[in-house]
Amino acid sequence: MSPIRLDPWRALRLALLLLGAAVCLAPYLWMLSAAMKPSSEIFSAGLTLWPERWAAAENFSRAFERVPLARMLLNGAIVCALILVIQVVIALPCAYAMAKLRFGAAGPLMAVVILGLLVPIHATALPIYIALDALGLLDGYTALVAPFALSVFAIFMFRQFFRGLPDDLLAAARLDGMSELGVLLRVVVPNAWPAITAFSIFSVVAHWNDLFWPLIVVTSPEMATPPLGLLFFRAAEAGDDYGALMAATTVVTLPLVVAFLLAQKRFIEGITMTGLKG
Amino acid sequence: MNGHALELGGIEKRFGKQTILKGIDIEARPGEFIALVGPSGCGKSTLLRIVAGLESPDAGRIRSGDRELGELPAAKRDVAMVFQSYALYPHLTAAQNIAVPLVMRRLSGWQRLPLIGRWLTPRATRDEIHARVRQVAEQLEIAHLLDRKPAKMSGGQRQRVALARAMVRDPRVFLMDEPLSNLDANLRVHTRSEIVALQRRTGVTTLYVTHDQAEALSMADRVAVMIQGCLLQLDTPQRIYQDPRHLEVARFIGTPRINQLDARVDDEGVAWVDGTALARCAEPPRDRKVVLAIRPPALHLVAEHHPRGLTAWVKRCEYLGTECLLHLELESDATPLIASLTPELGTAYRPDQRVWVAAEPSQTLIFARSGERLTAAEPRLERSANQPEKLDV
Structure with a gap:
C-alpha cells in the first residue's frame, strides 16, 4: 500500500465533500433512527440518534398493519414497469426512424419532440384528468400509466444515441436481408443498451418517487403508489405516529437504495449520460 | 460458374442541385471483375450504393442476369457488399457475423427468434450453416477468430471477417467499397491478390470501388474511370494505361x-x-x-x-x-x-x-x-x- 499524501488542498476538498455528504445523508439517518425509536423518544427534547429502547419491530409491524403497504409497493412496481416497457417500445422505433430514415416529416417531427420536452406535466395535468374522468378511467392503473406511456424525452435521447451508430452498419444489415424492423431489433437495440439502461434508471426513479400525478388521479388506498401511500398514512394517523411513518418511509425508499447499491456503476453512468444528453 | 451479367443503363443521380452521376452505362459480363476508379467525389461510391439499393437513382436501370434489380429493396437484391469501415456487428462474434446472411435467408421469422428459435430450427439446417461458416472461415484463414468479437480483432482480421460475411452465400453481385484502404501498405498488396483469387474461384460478378489507380489496374478485368460523375472510359487495364480516350483518364492513371x-x-x-x-x-x-x-x-x-x-x-x-x-x-x-x-x-x-x-x-x-x-x-x-x-x- 502506498501512503496517501494529505496535502492541505486535498484535506479541504475531502472536508467539503464530507460536509456535503453529511447534509444529504442527515434526513435519511434521522428517518432510520426515528423508525427504530418508540414515539416517546421521538418527541423527547434531546437530539439523540441512537435509540435507548429499540422499537423497530413495533414500528414496522404497525406500518404494515395500518395501510396496505405491500399492496402499495406492488402497485409501484407494476406502474413503473408498465410505464418503462411502453415508453421503450414506443420510443425505440420512433427514435430509429427519426435518426436514420429519410422522410419529409422528420424535421417537423423533431420540432414537435423538442416542443414536447418543453411542456411540463403540470400544464397538461388538468385536460388529461378531465379526459380520464370522461372515460371513467380514474383511480386505476390506466390513469397512472397512460399519461407517461409516450416519452418525448426517451425519443429524443434514443435519437441522439442512434445518430451515433454508423450508417454502414445499418446498410450492411439491410444487404444481409433484414427488414427495417429486423435492423432495429437485431442491430440497433443490441448496440443501444447503454442508452436503454440510462433511460430505464431515469424513468424508474422518476415514477417510483412521483407524488404529483398519483395524488391527482388516485383516491383509494388499494391503488396508491408508495409515495401516495405515505401521504395516506399521515392523514390516517392524524400525524402523531411518526415511528411507524418513518418505518414505512424506510420500506418505500429501500428498493431504490438497494438497486443503487447493486448497480452503482451503471447508475452513475446513466445519470451522467442523461445529464449530457438531456 | 454462377456469375450473372450486370447491366447498368443511364444511371443518374442528383443531390439537390448537384448532379453526382451523369448517365452511367456499364455492362459487366458474368463473373467479370470491374474496378470503378476515380478521384474522391467522382460519384463512384454513390454508384455502388445505387447498385446495392441503398440509394435510389433519379434515372436509369439495373439488371442482373434476367432480373431487374432497380425496383427491389436492398434486402431482396441478393447482392453482398464489403464496406470500407467493414461494418461488422459489434455485438456478435465473428462466427455469428458471418452467419447472419445465411440465418436471414434460410430460416423463417419464427426460427430466428431468440431462445425458442433454436427449438424450431431443424438440427440439419443449423449444422449446415455452421459448416458453411467454418468452411468460409478456413478459406480466409480466420477459423481461429470465430469466437472473437470485432472489438478484439485487428484491422486486417476484421477485413477478412467482412469478406467472409460477403462470401458465405453466393450473391448475384459482389460490391466492394474501398475494402483495402484502411489496411497498411504491406497487407494491402497481399490482400489484393487474395481478393482476386477468391473472386476467380467463386466467379461472382464484382464491382470494386477504389481511388487507388494501381489497385484498379492490378486487380480488375476491366477498369472504369469516373471523373466528376461521368464514366470516361471502360477498358482493360492495358488499354486504359496505353490508350486513354480522354486527357483526364491519362492524367489520373499512372504514377508519376x-x-x-x-x-x-x-x-x-x-x-x-x-x-x-x-x-x-x-x-x-x-x-x-x-x-x-x-x-x-x-x-x-x-x-x-x-x-x-x-x-x-x-x-x-x-x-x-x-x-x-x-x-x-x-x-x-x-x-x-x-x-x-x-x-x-x-x-x-x-x-x-x-x-x-x-x-x-x-x-x-x-x-x-x-x-x-x-x-x-x-x-x-x-x-x-x-x-x-x-x-x-
Missing part, C-alpha cells in the same frame, strides 16, 4: 503523372512546341490548340541536335531504387516534366544541368483542349525553316 505539353497545330496537323514538331494529328482541331501527353518512361534524354529534342533544365533527381525520376523544367515556358530513367542513367544528372528530351511520336498522345483524344497521323516531321521561331501557346 503523365507529362503534358501545350502545343499549337498548323494546317498540316503538325503539333509544335517551342519551334519543335513533336506529333501530327489527322484532323487538326478548329482552335489549333492541343495537349500532348507523354508517359514519363516514354520521355528519353537525347543528344543536343535531336530533331524532336526539347531543351530543359534538371530540377531534381528522385532516386527510387528500381527507377530514377528526373524532374525537369522546359526552358521555353517552365512546363514541369518528369522522365523515368534507369537508376544508373538517372543518377548521372545533377540539378541545373541543361538536357534535351524527346519522345517517339507513337508514344505521344494528342488531346484536344476539351480533353478528347485526337487521332494521330503518320508523322512527316522535319524542321522547316519557314516556321516561326517561337509559338505562343
Whole structure:
C-alpha cells in the first residue's frame, strides 16, 4: 500500500465533500433512527440518534398493519414497469426512424419532440384528468400509466444515441436481408443498451418517487403508489405516529437504495449520460 | 460458374442541385471483375450504393442476369457488399457475423427468434450453416477468430471477417467499397491478390470501388474511370494505361503523372512546341490548340541536335531504387516534366544541368483542349525553316 499524501488542498476538498455528504445523508439517518425509536423518544427534547429502547419491530409491524403497504409497493412496481416497457417500445422505433430514415416529416417531427420536452406535466395535468374522468378511467392503473406511456424525452435521447451508430452498419444489415424492423431489433437495440439502461434508471426513479400525478388521479388506498401511500398514512394517523411513518418511509425508499447499491456503476453512468444528453 | 451479367443503363443521380452521376452505362459480363476508379467525389461510391439499393437513382436501370434489380429493396437484391469501415456487428462474434446472411435467408421469422428459435430450427439446417461458416472461415484463414468479437480483432482480421460475411452465400453481385484502404501498405498488396483469387474461384460478378489507380489496374478485368460523375472510359487495364480516350483518364492513371505539353497545330496537323514538331494529328482541331501527353518512361534524354529534342533544365533527381525520376523544367515556358530513367542513367544528372528530351511520336498522345483524344497521323516531321521561331501557346 502506498501512503496517501494529505496535502492541505486535498484535506479541504475531502472536508467539503464530507460536509456535503453529511447534509444529504442527515434526513435519511434521522428517518432510520426515528423508525427504530418508540414515539416517546421521538418527541423527547434531546437530539439523540441512537435509540435507548429499540422499537423497530413495533414500528414496522404497525406500518404494515395500518395501510396496505405491500399492496402499495406492488402497485409501484407494476406502474413503473408498465410505464418503462411502453415508453421503450414506443420510443425505440420512433427514435430509429427519426435518426436514420429519410422522410419529409422528420424535421417537423423533431420540432414537435423538442416542443414536447418543453411542456411540463403540470400544464397538461388538468385536460388529461378531465379526459380520464370522461372515460371513467380514474383511480386505476390506466390513469397512472397512460399519461407517461409516450416519452418525448426517451425519443429524443434514443435519437441522439442512434445518430451515433454508423450508417454502414445499418446498410450492411439491410444487404444481409433484414427488414427495417429486423435492423432495429437485431442491430440497433443490441448496440443501444447503454442508452436503454440510462433511460430505464431515469424513468424508474422518476415514477417510483412521483407524488404529483398519483395524488391527482388516485383516491383509494388499494391503488396508491408508495409515495401516495405515505401521504395516506399521515392523514390516517392524524400525524402523531411518526415511528411507524418513518418505518414505512424506510420500506418505500429501500428498493431504490438497494438497486443503487447493486448497480452503482451503471447508475452513475446513466445519470451522467442523461445529464449530457438531456 | 454462377456469375450473372450486370447491366447498368443511364444511371443518374442528383443531390439537390448537384448532379453526382451523369448517365452511367456499364455492362459487366458474368463473373467479370470491374474496378470503378476515380478521384474522391467522382460519384463512384454513390454508384455502388445505387447498385446495392441503398440509394435510389433519379434515372436509369439495373439488371442482373434476367432480373431487374432497380425496383427491389436492398434486402431482396441478393447482392453482398464489403464496406470500407467493414461494418461488422459489434455485438456478435465473428462466427455469428458471418452467419447472419445465411440465418436471414434460410430460416423463417419464427426460427430466428431468440431462445425458442433454436427449438424450431431443424438440427440439419443449423449444422449446415455452421459448416458453411467454418468452411468460409478456413478459406480466409480466420477459423481461429470465430469466437472473437470485432472489438478484439485487428484491422486486417476484421477485413477478412467482412469478406467472409460477403462470401458465405453466393450473391448475384459482389460490391466492394474501398475494402483495402484502411489496411497498411504491406497487407494491402497481399490482400489484393487474395481478393482476386477468391473472386476467380467463386466467379461472382464484382464491382470494386477504389481511388487507388494501381489497385484498379492490378486487380480488375476491366477498369472504369469516373471523373466528376461521368464514366470516361471502360477498358482493360492495358488499354486504359496505353490508350486513354480522354486527357483526364491519362492524367489520373499512372504514377508519376503523365507529362503534358501545350502545343499549337498548323494546317498540316503538325503539333509544335517551342519551334519543335513533336506529333501530327489527322484532323487538326478548329482552335489549333492541343495537349500532348507523354508517359514519363516514354520521355528519353537525347543528344543536343535531336530533331524532336526539347531543351530543359534538371530540377531534381528522385532516386527510387528500381527507377530514377528526373524532374525537369522546359526552358521555353517552365512546363514541369518528369522522365523515368534507369537508376544508373538517372543518377548521372545533377540539378541545373541543361538536357534535351524527346519522345517517339507513337508514344505521344494528342488531346484536344476539351480533353478528347485526337487521332494521330503518320508523322512527316522535319524542321522547316519557314516556321516561326517561337509559338505562343
